[in-house]
Amino acid sequence: MMASRFQYAMTLHIIIFLQIAHLVTGQFKIIPPDNPVIGVIGKGVTLPCQLEAKTTPERLTVQWIFTGKSQKIFVTTYDGKNKQNPISEDETYQGRTNFFQTEFNKGNMSLHLKNVMLSDEGKYTCNIFLENWYDEVVVDLNVAAKGDDTSIFLDGHVGQGIGLTCKSQGWFPEPEVVWLDSKGQTRKEKVITQRTKTSSGIFDVVTSMNLEPGSDKEVSCRIVNNLLNTVCESRVLISDVFFPSTSPWMTAFIAILCFSIAVIAAVGAKLKVNTTRRQKAEKNNLEEQLEAQKNTFKGAISENIKQLDRLKDDLDFWEARSHAVLIDVNPDCRVLELPVPGTPKVEDTSSEPESLSSPSTVPVLVGKEGFAAGKHYWEVEVDQQQDWVLGVVGEKERQEEEGTNVGEDFWALHRSQGELFSSKENSKIEKKSMSCSVIGVLLDLEEAQVKFYEAGQRNIIVKIPLNLGKKPAEIFYPFLPKGEEGVVTPVICPVLIPVPLETL
């Protein structure tokens, strides 16, 4: 372009060329900005640069250059010739600058700077390059910060007066501090002001004064940022009662204050109590509900367990009964010595109770057939009124000892004076009522035990272990009570009823 322009210029008359050159240069002008520009720390600021022209050429280059105390930074450059990537930003300003590109056609080359920092303070030069024209303007950026609200603290009594402190943080540049009276006049009192520069370069302010009694009681602390023309101000009115010289009033005031605090505390406590009471009531209610549910549940469970136990008992009985055998007894009576309390004495007709520890002899009928293995079940009908004994007697060789004492090798259930006893444990069996008239006996040599059942109720009465270890070769014979008048107690031949499994 320069070449063509040069060629063009060369073909023209020198005067015409000068006239055109004059016109061209007169076409463009940068409007000088109002200096300085103030940026608030943490906020954004626009650095103005306005090109005055009838039409702004598209092919232009704008460059912003920062000149600080010791450095020069090419902040950002807009290059109109580079269509792909026209803007190049310095990394110290990364992401913090913006041109108003849509405003370029109006000649607005201003730069927006985001998140102003203390280090941004300095001179910014706006350089505009056109095809045959160049100019620049300098914009001064001043940085400022308005601190947070001021607070006045009553430090307490200092001599006859009251110490007051005013604080505020985050000012830049160093702010002006003034204490004022009710008329807005600067106070006469001596003021001590501390401005502390923080690590980030901004200032914290602490200022103190002593208010003497008798002076203007309206006190205002004002902190001024002259750059931003902003002010923070706090105002207090100190009542006479606060001065130590008026201590009776002070005492009253303190008393009232304490009372108020107590009332407030009491109200707070009351509210708290009410809340906890309500919560407690709710909790109790919940607990009751839970307890009720638990009880219902427990009831249901125990009911189920009872049923299950009942079914187990039934099943056990039916299983025992499935081993039923027919018992045939020897007609001749044998005598067993039962070393068990309450053993019935068939021979003795007197109702005088036997000494509980003394063994007694009982006549019984012993089965003809004995068992050495397996499971065998039989039922015996017993007299409801009389005492009786029945069970199993174990022997090695019965014939040898016929009619004699067979010693302790028997496992029996016997009734004495309405109560049931098991022979081996010498123990009374807790039974509410002995209503059964048929006793089932299971001789279980597989599991080495004798079980007695209430056949009518299908309940087990007692289980007695056999202790087979000592005498493994034993043969076990059933024995039955010998009825009165010598009548053989019938041995029930069980009718094998099918186990009602479907009802289980």
Ligand SMILES: *[C@@H]1O[C@H](CO)[C@@H](O)[C@H](O)[C@H]1NC(C)=O
């Ligand atoms: C440039 O445009 C921006 C955005 O519209 C505006 O805030 C700014 O004042 C303009 N600058 C000048 C110098 O007109």
